[in-house]
Amino acid sequence: MAPTEGSASLRRWIKRSLLIALVLAVAGFLLRDLILGKPVEAVQAVRSDLVQSVVASGRIMTPQRVAVGAVITGRVERIPVQEGQSVRRGDILVVLDDRDERAAVVQARAAVAQAEAKVRQLRELGLPAAEQSLVQAQANLTQARRQYDRAADLKARGFVSQAALDDAQRNLDVAGSQLRAAGLQVQSNSAAGSEFAVAQTALAQARASLGVAQAKLDDTVIRAPVDGILIARAVEPGNVVQPGKELMALAPAGETQVVVQIDEKNLAQMRVGQKALGSADAFPRERFAAELVYINPGIDALRGAVEVKLRVPDPPEYFRQDMTVSVDIEVARSAGTVVVPAEVVREANSAQPWVLAVDGGRATRRAVKLGLKGDGRMEVLEGVAPGDHLISAAQPAVKIGQRVRAIAAGGP
Numbered sequence: 001m002a003p004t005e006g007s008a009s010l011r012r013w014i015k016r017s018l019l020i021a022l023v024l025a026v027a028g029f030l031l032r033d034l035i036l037g038k039p040v041e042a043v044q045a046v047r048s049d050l051v052q053s054v055v056a057s058g059r060i061m062t063p064q065r066v067a068v069g070a071v072i073t074g075r076v077e078r079i080p081v082q083e084g085q086s087v088r089r090g091d092i093l094v095v096l097d098d099r100d101e102r103a104a105v106v107q108a109r110a111a112v113a114q115a116e117a118k119v120r121q122l123r124e125l126g127l128p129a130a131e132q133s134l135v136q137a138q139a140n141l142t143q144a145r146r147q148y149d150r151a152a153d154l155k156a157r158g159f160v161s162q163a164a165l166d167d168a169q170r171n172l173d174v175a176g177s178q179l180r181a182a183g184l185q186v187q188s189n190s191a192a193g194s195e196f197a198v199a200q201t202a203l204a205q206a207r208a209s210l211g212v213a214q215a216k217l218d219d220t221v222i223r224a225p226v227d228g229i230l231i232a233r234a235v236e237p238g239n240v241v242q243p244g245k246e247l248m249a250l251a252p253a254g255e256t257q258v259v260v261q262i263d264e265k266n267l268a269q270m271r272v273g274q275k276a277l278g279s280a281d282a283f284p285r286e287r288f289a290a291e292l293v294y295i296n297p298g299i300d301a302l303r304g305a306v307e308v309k310l311r312v313p314d315p316p317e318y319f320r321q322d323m324t325v326s327v328d329i330e331v332a333r334s335a336g337t338v339v340v341p342a343e344v345v346r347e348a349n350s351a352q353p354w355v356l357a358v359d360g361g362r363a364t365r366r367a368v369k370l371g372l373k374g375d376g377r378m379e380v381l382e383g384v385a386p387g388d389h390l391i392s393a394a395q396p397a398v399k400i401g402q403r404v405r406a407i408a409a410g411g412p
Helices: 002-036 099-156 162-189 194-218 264-269
Strands: 038-044 046-061 066-069 074-078 092-096 221-223 228-233 246-252 256-263 275-280 283-295 305-312 324-341 354-359 362-367 369-374 377-382 389-391 404-408
Touching: 046 264, 046 369, 046 377, 092 246, 099 162, 099 194, 256 264, 256 324, 264 305, 264 324, 275 305, 305 324, 324 369, 354 404, 389 404
Parallel strands: 038 404
Antiparallel strands: 038 389, 046 256, 046 324, 066 246, 074 092, 092 221, 228 246, 256 305, 275 283, 275 324, 283 305, 324 377, 354 362, 354 389, 369 377
């Protein structure tokens, strides 16, 4: 009987001990927040670099498209390029039937050769012949003058009649006229003479005609005016094309720009030369560098926005005209500054922002002075030091002065 009573007493003692331990555990759990403080999620202020950026969306703008067309009427013989193909300046895009133009060039070359022969003839034959005629005319004049002098002497002595003297005078006049005509012929055939000038003019005209014919022949081959990509084609072999009709559209290779609309409230932060990073909606994982090069002086009153342009010095191959892109324009940067998450700053847009810090186990309000704002973080110029624990504004109501204990954000 004694062992049974001893066992019962032991069981009662164990039950009482367990009950007391349970009561103490419950009381400790209930009094934990009073003794240690209410657990609150807190983050630490850190020293880091911070970049403030303005985010905007816009579209790709390649250099103005170039319309390619014919300047003469003709039938398309062949098209050696395809739509979407990259071409270099001078590459052949369209070839027209050129049989008439080639015949015109041959004819014009023959006219040039004939005009050159005429000039050469004047230089090699016409001028020497005229000079020889001048020498002969001078000799004839000398002979006629001698005959006249002899006839005059004989007439004075009565040996010949007046008729003989008149004949000698007439011969002298004819010889003088022939000399003057020969002189004019020499002058006309010389390099400064009219005959030579007429021949030179005819040669220049023939060469001009050859130039026109050659230009028309060249116009039968339509070439790329600039480097670029063919983005449209509206012609096929066999078509008859007319001047002024667009046959192809060329997107020139050159400086590519991004055109975006910036909210006018950010205008004061915009500066030409600021760097940016962008990505296309179609290729969100790809990033490209850009630089702000233009700020429109006007404001779009309907949208409250200002247009800015960014230069893309090294455009990716996937760029397309009017492609939608997003850009982050770096407007300010601070190195090695005190940075906190934006969610711990209360009344951030007011004149007196503040944070709730854990000081000595209590929630303490601190006024802060803010600097840059960017990527979900804020720069704190005054009021917070690196390592300070700050309570997020998303926490359940925490009263200023309340006893708290900081736990890592997302912790137990």
